[in-house]
Amino acid sequence: MEYQLENLVESIKSKVRKLKKSKKPYIKMKKSSSVKVEIRNKKAHKLVEKTLQTANHPGKHSL
Numbered sequence: 001m002e003y004q005l006e007n008l009v010e011s012i013k014s015k016v017r018k019l020k021k022s023k024k025p026y027i028k029m030k031k032s033s034s035v036k037v038e039i040r041n042k043k044a045h046k047l048v049e050k051t052l053q054t055a056n057h058p059g060k061h062s063l
């Protein structure tokens with residue numbers, strides 16, 4: 001009985017070691033065209049907002 005328990009503990013330890021060693025590196029995903037369009041639209045909206053704020057405050061000329 002003791003022998004079986006030792007084998008079980010050793011097998012669990014080895015499996016845990018294997019799991020720790022088998023870390024896969026982070027894979028960067030490519031952006032789809034729809035995500036790229038969405039990012040461009042957000043940037044454009046921010047630029048329009050900034051331009052409108054500048055136009056509403058004529059004393060400040062910097063963008």
